Amino acid sequence: MATVAERVGADPERLWGGSVAAILAILVGGWLAFPELVYDRFIWHYFWGPVQADANSAVCAVRTNGVTQYLDSAQACAAAPEPVAYPGYTLVSEVGYMVTLLVALSGLVFLLRRLDIGTERRFFYALLPFMFFGGALRVVEDANDTPGATDALISYPWNTLVISPIIYFTVFGITLAAVLASVTADRAGLVDGYEKPLFGIGTGVLALTLGYFVSLVVTGAPGVEFYPQVLVATLVGATLSAGATWWLIERFAPQINAGTGFIGFVIIWGHAVDGVANVIGLDWMPALNAGRNLVPKHPVNQFVVDVTSNVLPASVLAVTGDTWPFLIIKLAAATFVVWVFEEGIFEESPRYSILLLVAVLAVGLGPGTRDMLRATFGV
Template identity: 75%
Template sequence: MSTVAARLGVSPERLWGLSVVAILVALVGGSLAFPRVVYDGFIWHYFWGPVQADANSAVCAIRPDGVTQYLDSAAACAAAAEPVAYPGYTLVSEIGYMVTLIVALTGVVFLLRRLDIGDEPRFFFALIPFMFFGGAFRVIEDVNDASAAADTLITYPVNTLVISPVIYVTVFVITLVAVVASVTAERNGLVDDYVKPLFAAGVGVLALSLLYLLWAGVSGINGATFYPQVLVVILVGSTVAAAITWVLVERFAPEVNLGTGLIGLVIIWGHAVDGVANVIGLDWMTAIGAGPNLVAKHPVNQAVVDFTAATLPAGVLAITGDAWPFLLVKLVAATLVVWVFDDRIFEDSPRYAILLLIAVLAVGLGPGTRDMLRATFGV
């Protein structure tokens, strides 16, 4: 972007802002000029419709004649005319969110540059509680959805703020407010280091979320329960998996982690949490006495499960389950990403490198925390 901005004679920040405005104008203008094609067929179908369906606990949402309707029957959804939006993600939406993430990260880099922070590993570690908070916050909505409409704690449309992917925006805004407030406190002499109140803010919002979930589980609010063995098994399993991966990397390919150091281990562990949470949740809940097995929420997870089920004999699947390759995929992918972040990347753009590593950890630890706690509290 810097090279393009130099050729155009504008600053990178201004070019980024103009690009975002141009994209928004195209989407809004297209929605107004061609509502059925641009809004109904693309924006609503792949992005907003799934959120609406999830927020209203519907099997799917449809949009005949530009009016959203919710269906509670899988057969009715299958027979409905497109666009039909189901709760969860699609390959189109995941690609869209990936592009949005890259654009957003670039904007955050410009903000951190203005604030003159975010180029040291301690900024990465200070934000870890917010990643746990994002997953825990999403489980609050799972508890909310488990109740009858009249008894819900958070009703539509407010509950869309805690449903994926909108919850990422919600958590981002909360985190951004904490970052700006912490930096302001440091520069006004209220604290000696902005990292301390930033970390404390993350721990605070995480603690509030966990206390509510624990209260709901112990009290049986909206059918929630509490299976502490799930939490123990997932945390121990992910720690063991990350430790084994780390030892293998350090012994056979130490160059993989020369650039990231301890951050690399944290990233591998965060994605191990996601992998083990899926393995336990999808295959072994009944085996550890923690209620029925869960259902895969993401297309990639489901694709791995489907591939394993179609490839391995039934006798083997009865012993191993069909979700275990997802853990291997997560560990390998996390290790490869860590390998990409060598010393040169940190020398060229330390803020962007740190921010990308934060995003890499968040997309593993956030969903992993959600799956872990959802299984732990039986919702």
């Protein structure tokens, strides 16, 4: 089947660039011509307003006559005239971010093609530290909500850079800069291959972020603790559950990982980290002598908790907790994704396949790292 670019006789990259430019022109033109309708009631209401409300620790944000106000009462928010923005996502914003992700991935494929990189599996592994970094950076905002911990270091509007969804653009920008720097160093003959410096840069920014958390503990920042047993339990639990899943695949259904190879194990392990971190953080913190259980910050986690608590009797929940099904769901979903990526997909579109696998791992390991570090540092 002919692609859109082939049917209209246009270069794919130019078609992509023209489409993005046209969308931006429509948004900017609409903003200038009808600021209240386009900006206040659409862009601000669904995209920027929720970030502002979150960054200012407000129950909601209200925009009236071009001025934004932050309210700390649910009753006041309910009585306020629209547009009213609450921290978090809406259906409109989720669709918008999904479209943005797909457009960005397409553009990234063109960029990697221009750079002539991204077809090797080692590119996947070189990006691994950045996935840990994204989750760790998100915990900076969690710590920022702890009274007195980081108020002097990061405040509004700079804290918006580490709040969802802006943090995805922040991490993407840092990662892209690292890729360009590594490729430039390789082409200049300063290094032998771009993968090692790329991995090194990712490890460096991750170490800086973790070092920041250590400094909070050392300086006795209010509301920040250190529970190394949580970190060990999460990593050991994730490795054991991912290893058991991988053994079952190799033993009974080796065709599942025929296409991905060891990348498949990494993906399953990354999602296992997310599952185990939730089980420990939401159910087993007191059992590990690590303070109180945390509160779910993801709608899916809360949904699993609600369903499990309504289905299982209290006597069973007292022993098992109500979060463990989330780990099963994560392992099953990751296994399904690994099975989908058969060898033919890599042969037809290696760059897009690698990028999709990076995205699949990121949506598991990123939140998993965040939940693991939240529990480890009690924030």
